[in-house]
Amino acid sequence: MARRIRRRGGRKKAGVFTLMLLILMAAGVWWTLQKLPNSSYTEPDWRGLKQPILVQGELTGYSASGQGSSLMLPLALVQEYVDPYIYEDEGSETVVFTTASEVLSLSAGTLKGTRNGKEASFEQTVERVDGKLYVPAKLLKELYYTAYYEHSGTGAVLLSRAGDxxxxxxxxxxxxxxxxxxxxxxxxxxxxxxxxxxxxxxxxxxxxxxxxxxxxxxxxxxxxxxxxxxxxxxxxxYPQRIHEPSRADLEWRDRSVNLTWEAVYSRNPDPDKLGQLPGVNVVSPTWFEITSEAGDVTSKVSPDYVTWAHKLDKEVWGVLTNSFNPDITTAVLSTYDTRAALITEVIRLSRAHGLDGINIDFENVYTKDKQNLIAFMRELYPRAKELGLIVSIDVTPKSSSEMWSVFLDRRELAHAVDYMMVMSYDEHWAASPEAGSVSSLPWAERTVRRILEEDEVPASKLVLGIPLYTRIWTEEGVEGGGKVTSKAVGMEAVQSLLKEKALTPVYDELTGQNYVQYQEEQSLNKIWIEDEISLKARVELAHQYDLGGIASWSRMLGSSEAWEVLKSIHK
CATH class of the missing domain: 2.30.30.40 (SH3 Domains)
Incomplete structure (x- = not known):
């Protein structure tokens, strides 16, 4: 009996030992699986692709064509990773390249193209491969300082960009x-x-x-x-391309712009009656106007006016307008050829008359033309820069207005100009439903801050627009409150009115301007006045934000007192 009990105990011990052995074996297998490295091999997803292009270690989804000095890169890749403003001209086989110094156009099937408006020959041209446009990698290296490495074994193309x-x-x-x-x-x-x-x-x-x-x-x-x-x-x-400085960089960055626009309608002013305009160093006459969808430009240039300005050491920046006609603007900006022809004509006129710069004033433009306007400015800038012409553009304060503000991409336009004039006026415009200041100081400051902060336009490029006019508002009813109408008047006209009616303005804290109101027949008239007080505050605003200067609209609406105040921009 005792022996049988011992035998059962032995079998139990053997079972425990076996279980422990199995546990140890499982633990060993687990340890091996957890600790030993994987020795299997795999390939990247792109391994079967021909000449895949990678940027910063990541597959782009694009493939190259050709090899070595004949390497070609897809236009779509270049737009996404190098410069979005390298583009195919609509309806053609032409690709346009723009940098701060050059504008080039190349067409498929020919080694002839253009460089800064002149005919040029190229070693390679753009090609269409499997329905897609490709551009020469060698040309990209020249223009944008890109670099690339090709591996003969895998076919991979590693693309690097300037600044990487x-x-x-x-x-x-x-x-x-x-x-x-x-x-x-x-x-x-x-x-x-x-x-x-x-x-x-x-x-x-x-x-x-x-x-x-x-x-x-x-x-x-x-x-x-x-x-x-x-x-x-x-x-x-990878080095950035260093472009030659513009004349604005060389001659204007250490001094402030004090520009006044010369509104030229049917005829030019008599230079002998203009005076000295102390402190003004740029006059900008509205001389050029696009008058047809073909891009015809009318010119009202006055050689006598140019001579007068240069004798007084003032530069002349001619204004080019779009006639404020949206359909003309769409047609002219729609293709590279029409834009190039317009640029050629404006530059020809500017050089023929000895002008020093070009001021672009396009208003009332369809939002759909936003990108074409950027293209126009990018194509204009290097050609004007090459000839020493200063390029500037006028922009409105930011708003939701489709035709007067939304079409302006101020951030991108700033890359293609020497100066950007923000027209900080018409806060209350001619047909405004309520009376108010043409440009209250807080509103003017907000227009500046929004462009500086939201669009990151350099302060040294931004020029503050200043009104030299005001509006006399008329509200029907002895106490006002009725239908509102207005008329614009210059500074001297307002001072004459105050004197004639023996009116004493009071300072309005909300607008930062002098204000006056008076009854006339069965109406109430209101005026927020532009005078030495408001102009001084505007100059101080330009100083506060280290802006590139000031630009006043317009010379004929100013007064001798105005020029004395505005010249303090140079202090």
Whole structure:
């Protein structure tokens, strides 16, 4: 009986031992699976593609064409990664390139094109491959300082752009290992993309997880490697192209613009009656007007006026308007050829009459023409800059008005001008439903701040528009409140009215201006006055924000007192 009991106890101990052995074996298998690195291999998704293009370690979804000096890159890729304003002219096989110094046009099928408005020959041209336009990589390198590396084995094209910051390194296998494993994800359990021998050149794209670096090999493979298996080899910054400075950079950045517009309607003013205009260093006459959808330009240039201005050491920046006609504007801006012809004509007129700059004043424009206006300015700027002409554009305060504000991309336009004049007036306009200031000081300041802060236009380029006029508002009813009408008058006319009616203005804190009201028959008249007080405040506003200067509308509406106040912009 006792022996049988001992036998059963022995079997029980054997079972426990077997169970423990199985547990230990399972633990060993688990440890092996958890700790041993994955030794399987995989390939990147793009491996079957022909000449895939990668930027900063990432696949772009585009492929190159050609090789070496004949390498071509898709236009769509270039627009997305290099410059969105390299574009195909609508309805043609022409591609237009614009930089701060050059505007080029190339057409498929010919090595002839244009450079800054002149005929030019090129080593390569644009091509259409499988229905898509491609541009020469060599030309992009010349214009935009792009760089590219081609790997003959994988076909990968690694594209770098001007200003790209590249951290370099080389592979250092761990211990006695012959290779460092480039893995698909930051884990030793991830499959291997590539075995990297000692010294394998790497581009380091950052630390993805603690202890792992995201790197890329010359083959184009992007993956992960432990940071202790990468030896840093310094940094490389691809240089930006340095363009020749414009005349504005050389002659105007250390002084303020004090411009006054000369409103020329049917005829020019008599220079002998204009006086000295102390402090004014630029006059801007409204001489050029686009009058047809073909881009015809009428000119009212007065040689005597130019001579008068230059004798007084004032520059002349001729104004080009779009006749405030949206349909003419659409037609003229719609193609590269019409834009180029317009630019050629305006530059010809400016040079023929010895002008110093061009001021663009396009208003009442369809929102759909926003991009074409940017293209026009980008094409105008390098051609004008080459000849020493200052380029400026007039913009309205930001608002929701489709035809008067929304069409203006102030951020992008700032890249294609020397100066941007913000027309900080007509807060209350001729047909305004209520009486009010033409430009209250708080409102004028907001217009400046919005453009500086929201559009990041450099303060040195922004010029504050100043009204030299006011409006006499008439509200029907002895106490006002009825139908509102107005008429614009200059500074001298207001002072004459105050004297004639023996009126004494009071300072209005809300607008920062002197204000007066008076009854006339069965109506109430109101005037927010432009005078030395308001003009001084506007100059101080320009100083406060370190603006590029001031621009007043218009010379004929000003007074001798106005010029004395405005010249303080130079202090």
């Amino acid at each position: 910051h590249l951290e370099l390194g080389e592979a250092v296998p761990a211990g006695k290992q012959s290779f460092a494993a480039l893995r698909q994800s930051p884990s030793i359990k991830s499959p291997i993309l590539q075995d990297m021998p000692p010294g394998e050149r790497l581009r380091i794209w950052g630390e993805e997880e603690q202890g792992w670096l995201k790197v890329q090999t010359d083959q184009g493979y992007t993956g992960y490697v432990p940071s202790d298996q990468v030896k840093p080899k310094g940094n490389k910054i």
